[in-house]
Amino acid sequence: MASSTPYTVRWGIMATGWIAEVFTKDLLADPAIRNVHDVRHEVVAVSSSSSKDRAAEFIQKVKAPSSAKAYGSYHELVADPDVDIIYVATPHSHHFQNAMLALEAGKNVLCEKALTVTASQARKLVEMAREKGVFFMEAVWTRYFPLSIQVRKLIADGAIGNVYRTIADLSLGNDMPDGKVKFDDSHRMVNPALAGGALLDLGIYSLTWVFQTLYHVQPEEEKEAPTVVAAVNKYHTGADEATTVIVQFPKHRSQGIAMTSLRVASDVDGQSGAAIRIQGSAGEIQVMHPAYCPLQYKVIKKGGGAEVVDCPIPKDESGWGQGMFWEADECARCLRDGQKESKGLPWSESVVIMEVMEEALRQGGVVYPEVITNDVYDAQNPLNTGKR
Numbered sequence: 509m510a511s512s513t514p515y516t517v518r519w520g521i522m523a524t525g526w527i528a529e530v531f532t533k534d535l536l537a538d539p540a541i542r543n544v545h546d547v548r549h550e551v552v553a554v555s556s557s558s559s560k561d562r563a564a565e566f567i568q569k570v571k572a573p574s575s576a577k578a579y580g581s582y583h584e585l586v587a588d589p590d591v592d593i594i595y596v597a598t599p600h601s602h603h604f605q606n607a608m609l610a611l612e613a614g615k616n617v618l619c620e621k622a623l624t625v626t627a628s629q630a631r632k633l634v635e636m637a638r639e640k641g642v643f644f645m646e647a648v649w650t651r652y653f654p655l656s657i658q659v660r661k662l663i664a665d666g667a668i669g670n671v672y673r674t675i676a677d678l679s680l681g682n683d684m685p686d687g688k689v690k691f692d693d694s695h696r697m698v699n700p701a702l703a704g705g706a707l708l709d710l711g712i713y714s715l716t717w718v719f720q721t722l723y724h725v726q727p728e729e730e731k732e733a734p735t736v737v738a739a740v741n742k743y744h745t746g747a748d749e750a751t752t753v754i755v756q757f758p759k760h761r762s763q764g765i766a767m768t769s770l771r772v773a774s775d776v777d778g779q780s781g782a783a784i785r786i787q788g789s790a791g792e793i794q795v796m797h798p799a800y801c802p803l804q805y806k807v808i809k810k811g812g813g814a815e816v817v818d819c820p821i822p823k824d825e826s827g828w829g830q831g832m833f834w835e836a837d838e839c840a841r842c843l844r845d846g847q848k849e850s851k852g853l854p855w856s857e858s859v860v861i862m863e864v865m866e867e868a869l870r871q872g873g874v875v876y877p878e879v880i881t882n883d884v885y886d887a888q889n890p891l892n893t894g895k896r
């Protein structure tokens with residue numbers, strides 16, 4: 509008989525920026541608001557590479573329990589025996605070194621997207637997770653939205669027949685009249701030193717939809733790595749500002765078109781319709797913008813008939829709730845059940861998506877600095893020590 513006591517996971521938060529705050533507040537939201545009763549989350553430690561004070565301020569700001577420990581280094585966090593799993597919330601440039609630091613210490617890890625800068629780095633993280641026997645997952649929160657799960661099931665159940673093509677766009681319209689985009693050149697969105705660029709930051713969600721619908725749904729033995737053709741416009745910093753990737757899965761005769769741009773918008777007026785079109789032999793599923801946290805989809809049957817389905821994000825009494833809690837629940841269930849990888853985003857799929865992005869950026873001539881592309885782990889690397 510299932511236990512009525514929820515399984516508790518004790519989280520350690522690595523870094524104190526924007527997404528660390530959003531994710532941690534979601535961790536602290538009552539699971540009952542989303543009708544979850546089998547798992548729960550505690551925030552037991554926060555670390556900042558900037559200072560211990562910054563970590564302490566973060567704990568206060570997110571209203572974590574005052575018992576949560578504040579650390580002024582990532583090293584201290586990974587050494588804390590009270591931490592079950594570490595959420596890595598640094599820029600993508602840092603993910604390889606930071607996730608490796610935690611894995612090497614024997615910690616379970618949820619690492620923000622994009623998982624790494626190169627495919628080789630991703631493979632090495634997977635190898636380390638396997639060697640250490642710990643749980644490891646890329647934090648593509650979209651995959652754990654009830655909407656995504658429903659869409660994957662509709663496809664698997666044949667609701668739109670054979671899926672032959674998916675077109676997905678995530679573009680946030682950051683163009684400025686002076687020819688730049690709205691981010692400073694030093695911002696992680698466009699700064700090559702932080703692995704900036706549209707593809708690794710936003711295009712990964714367009715690819716997520718392509719992969720969820722054309723790859724993930726295939727039986728294991730039929731999954732195939734796609735061929736890749738990319739068009740890339742570079743920003744003056746050297747990062748990509750607009751990238752379109754065409755992937756082809758030859759055995760399945762299916763094609764995916766993943767688009768992203770820092771200049772134009774997927775949904776310029778809030779009424780632009782579908783950002784994602786999943787096209788099958790018997791109909792089409794359309795998913796509305798934004799691709800990272802869509803709230804509505806539409807199933808259109810060939811020959812007539814359409815159903816619109818709303819999937820709102822539950823909020824607590826203060827109005828908080830961003831939908832990141834679902835990926836946290838997935839981590840908790842995997843830990844409880846002894847699973848080292850999530851079925852929603854297996855290691856092999858994160859790696860193949862990294863391979864696609866790496867190839868697209870190679871074709872576009874985007875080159876990131878060696879310090880963030882090398883795949884040699886070093887606990888004392890400045891990306892781990894914060895000595896910038």
Ligand SMILES: NC(=O)C1=CN([C@@H]2O[C@H](COP(=O)(O)OP(=O)(O)OC[C@H]3O[C@@H](n4cnc5c(N)ncnc54)[C@H](OP(=O)(O)O)[C@@H]3O)[C@@H](O)[C@H]2O)C=CC1
Pocket residue numbers: 522523524525526527528555556557558559562597598599600602620621622647649696702709800894896
């Ligand atoms: N899932 C989602 O919806 C989202 C995911 N993300 C992903 O999360 C990651 C972080 O993004 P975001 O929170 O917006 O970034 P921020 O710049 O807001 O925060 C990053 C944090 O990383 C730490 N850090 C360590 N070294 C550096 C460095 N050299 N430069 C900047 N920060 C550094 C800092 O924390 P400290 O000083 O405390 O160590 C900093 O606050 C990215 O990989 C991004 O793709 C971002 C937004 C949304």
Ligand SMILES: O=C1OC[C@@H](O)[C@H](O)[C@H]1O
Pocket residue numbers: 709710800
């Ligand atoms: O992951 C993300 O999703 C939301 C976007 O606003 C953000 O830039 C990106 O990092």
